[in-house]
Amino acid sequence: MHFTPAGLLQPTNPVRVNLIGCGGTGSRVLDELARIHYALLSFGHPGMSVYVFDEDTVSAANVGRGFLKGEIGLNKAGLLVNNINRSMGTDWKAFDFSFGYDTLSRIGYRALASVTITCVDKVRPRLEIIDILKDIRGKAGHHAHQPLYHLDFGNSQYTGQVILSTVGEIEQPASKKYRPVATLPLLTDEYRELLAQSTQEDDSPSCSLPVALTKQDLFINPSLATLGTSLLWKLFRQGMSDVRGFFLNLATYRLQPLMVD
Numbered sequence: 001m002h003f004t005p006a007g008l009l010q011p012t013n014p015v016r017v018n019l020i021g022c023g024g025t026g027s028r029v030l031d032e033l034a035r036i037h038y039a040l041l042s043f044g045h046p047g048m049s050v051y052v053f054d055e056d057t058v059s060a061a062n063v064g065r066g067f068l069k070g071e072i073g074l075n076k077a078g079l080l081v082n083n084i085n086r087s088m089g090t091d092w093k094a095f096d097f098s099f100g101y102d103t104l105s106r107i108g109y110r111a112l113a114s115v116t117i118t119c120v121d122k123v124r125p126r127l128e129i130i131d132i133l134k135d136i137r138g139k140a141g142h143h144a145h146q147p148l149y150h151l152d153f154g155n156s157q158y159t160g161q162v163i164l165s166t167v168g169e170i171e172q173p174a175s176k177k178y179r180p181v182a183t184l185p186l187l188t189d190e191y192r193e194l195l196a197q198s199t200q201e202d203d204s205p206s207c208s209l210p211v212a213l214t215k216q217d218l219f220i221n222p223s224l225a226t227l228g229t230s231l232l233w234k235l236f237r238q239g240m241s242d243v244r245g246f247f248l249n250l251a252t253y254r255l256q257p258l259m260v261d
């Protein structure tokens with residue numbers, strides 16, 4: 001069993017969350033984060049402060065998959081965050097650039113977050129983000145928003161996976177009933193060979209919704225978003241989790257959980 005640190009369960013201020021990428025999956029994840037935030041507030045928790053990073057603009061291929069026709073040409077992060085802020089009364093932030101090594105120099109320690117969520121299609125940026133998180137964790141010391149968790153979303157047309165990892169060790173309480181697990185392996189540590197086989201990626205843009213749906217089925221993104229963010233909800237509400245991710249096959253309707261061990 002992995003136990004959530006007290007700093008997330010009973011924080012003085014909202015928990016900082018970085019959402020990197022807000023396309024088909026990320027836009028749905030942002031909606032779910034808003035639901036979690038509102039639910040946490042109802043329990044007396046200060047909720048979350050979410051920062052969203054995405055340099056892309058809405059294209060015709062995005063219409064019907066989290067975006068509307070009248071939004072074509074607008075920056076995805078700014079558009080979605082403004083919608084959330086207006087409807088929920090939040091003060092979440094949007095950045096119209098990708099998250100990388102220069103992010104700290106551009107916005108300083110505002111780039112630090114306790115939870116980092118990646119909804120990025122390409123492998124190379126995901127690997128870079130994990131390296132950044134490990135580097136920041138080593139330098140952040142006792143900063144209130146030092147990186148603790150990484151939640152990664154990835155998918156193909158009908159399949160996908162969500163993996164929850166810790167950035168280093170998370171101090172665990174003593175337990176007579178469970179064996180506490182302080183470290184949940186990072187994506188790069190557990191699936192390095194699998195990621196290396198995925199370096200040949202299709203970078204060709206999707207010019208229409210039918211073309212986009214040949215790469216990602218209409219319901220794979222929302223399915224992953226709902227199930228994946230439920231892992232966060234479990235950490236916040238139950239204070240522990242025996243599951244650290246899952247593999248989903250939407251074509252066969254099969255879900256294989258990854259257990260904490």
